[in-house]
Amino acid sequence: MREAIENMSNAKNSRSKLRKDALAAWEAYQATGLHATAEEADAWLARLEAGEDADPPACHQNCTPQGVASSFA
Secondary structure: OHHHHHHHHHHHHHHHHHHHHHHHHHHHHHHHOOEOOHHHHHHHHHHHHOOOOOOOOOOEOOOOOOOOOOOOO
16 A cells, blocks of 8 residues: 555656656747757667667757747646
């Protein structure tokens, strides 16, 4: 019983941290417009999966984030 309660508590804390991190990332994007594309992220992850010690893609700013609606609000 204790283990089940502890597991539920850990899962709730993990979800809470994930949401907090996602909100912080969204706010940073809205403030700066810096991002990596899905294609860049996929290529980086593929290199990691292949066993390479690859650096993450560099962030860049192709467009301004103004007018982007927040789906987290």
